[in-house]
Amino acid sequence: MAIKAIRHTGIVVSDMQASLRFYRDLLGMEVWADFKDDSQMVQDVTGVAGANLWMIKLKAADGVSIELLQYLSHPQPVPLPRQACDVGCNHVALQVDDLDALHEKLVAEGIEFNVAPTISSEGFAKITYCRDPEGVLVELVEILTQ
Numbered sequence: 001m002a003i004k005a006i007r008h009t010g011i012v013v014s015d016m017q018a019s020l021r022f023y024r025d026l027l028g029m030e031v032w033a034d035f036k037d038d039s040q041m042v043q044d045v046t047g048v049a050g051a052n053l054w055m056i057k058l059k060a061a062d063g064v065s066i067e068l069l070q071y072l073s074h075p076q077p078v079p080l081p082r083q084a085c086d087v088g089c090n091h092v093a094l095q096v097d098d099l100d101a102l103h104e105k106l107v108a109e110g111i112e113f114n115v116a117p118t119i120s121s122e123g124f125a126k127i128t129y130c131r132d133p134e135g136v137l138v139e140l141v142e143i144l145t146q
Helices: 016-026 040-046 099-108
Strands: 008-012 030-037 053-059 065-071 091-095 125-131 137-143
Touching: 016 030, 016 053, 016 065, 099 125, 099 137
Parallel strands: 008 065, 091 137
Antiparallel strands: 030 053, 053 065, 125 137
């Protein structure tokens, strides 16, 4: 048995509306599912007793998804931001068509970046990092050559 595909990346959020504004409104991802679930199944799968989740699934043009999950039953404050060098699941990388234009749009909306779009060491991509409203590192990548 082998992995067939990557289905989605799940991001737990404290403020669904702020995260929707970032991923849907600013980055242009499309919502394809929006539902709440407090079933025994979701409690068993997550291992969170009494879990009541609000889930919104967004997809990119290629169909790959990000799943935003807000635990309505277990609200928590946003943790301190992780550094890029911290061990563990660290960032989400999203491929874009025109990184310079997107960077300009996001800066105008108050999104902070580590650096302006920069050519990668290998020279095949332009990249930069920012953070979503929950502090998750988001790498934005424009492929320059194939």
